Amino acid sequence: MRVAVVTGASRGIGRDTALALAAKGLALFLVAEGTPEELASAEAECRAAGAPEAAHAVFDLGTPGAPEAMVQAALARFGRVDVLVNNAGIRCRKPFGAFTRAEFDGLIAVNFAAAFFASQAVLPAMRAQGGGRIIHVASQTGRVAMEDNSLYGPMKAALIQLTKNMAFELAKEGIQVNSVSPGPIATQFNIESYGRIPGRVEQLEGRLPVGRLGRPTEVAEAIAFLATCEGGFIQGHDLVVDGGYTII
Known part of the structure; x- marks a missing residue:
């Protein structure tokens, strides 16, 4: 039985990935x-969808020690971790010059440090198993500049670079490390956020070659592919799922 740990799994992309x-x-x-x-509801849905077993736990992954405790809890429950999906993240959109140190530290803690230390914590188990897969959920904003994004974007860029460095170091141990970078996706959070700016959805849809926002399930399918595809030749890749936003 293969076991996957998914963070940020109560809603949106994380829930659909699970x-x-x-x-x-x-x-x-x-x-x-x-x-x-919401986690309990997601767990029940996973069982109904075909998971042989499912469990959930609440962790504030921005707290020092929490990513490591999460991995240990998963190992205590299942005895192994084959796939780690680092999806948890928070946002803070402001013009450059308006960020506080607390906002800066908070974003680093959840968007980068949590993935970094969870990945380190799972290494001993994956090495003992003979391999595993780690997938970071980054963002198209780690590749392109956007308004009010001078904190979130660089953190996602750092996650993409972490993917490459981890992949380079861990490939010989049978551990595949890749990332997925979603573009404008119609999650509940995004729809609420876009709705605060008149015409924002229409503006984004006009910018996208596919002419619409993405669906969370489309990102989940990409993550699931990287988590379960046969072979180990996809390594250190950032799979962009953005409807063509970054090709223009």
């Missing part, structure tokens, strides 16, 4: 911050 992995027969350990009811 369901996609469940449909492929993986057991799931679902993690999010402060959303136990």
Whole structure:
């Protein structure tokens, strides 16, 4: 039985990723911050979708020691971790010059440090198993500049670079490391955020060659592919799922 840990799994891309992995027969350990009811609901959906086993736990991954504790909890429950999906993240959009140190530190803690230390924590188990897969959920904003994005974008760029460095070091141990960079996706959070700016959705759709926002399931399918595809020749790759936004 293969086991996947998915962070930020209570809603949006994380929840759909968990369901996609469940449909492929993986057991799931679902993690999010402060959303136990939603996590319990996601766990039940994963079981219904085909997961042989599923469990959930609440962790604030921005807290020092929490990523490591999460991995240990997953190992205690299942005895192994074959796939780690580092999806948890937060946003803070402001003009450059308006950020506080607390906002800076908070974004680094959740968007970069959590993935970094969770990945380090899972290494001993993956090495003992003879391999594993680690997938970071980055963003198209780690590749292109956008308004009010001088903090979130660089953190996602750092995650893409972390992917490459980890892949370079760990490939010979049978550990595949890749990332997925979503573009404008119609998650509940994004729709609410876009709705605060008149015409923002129409502006984005006009900018996208496909003419629409992406669906969370489309990102989940990409993550599930990297987590379960046969062979080990995809290494250190950032798979952009953005409807063509970055090709223009």
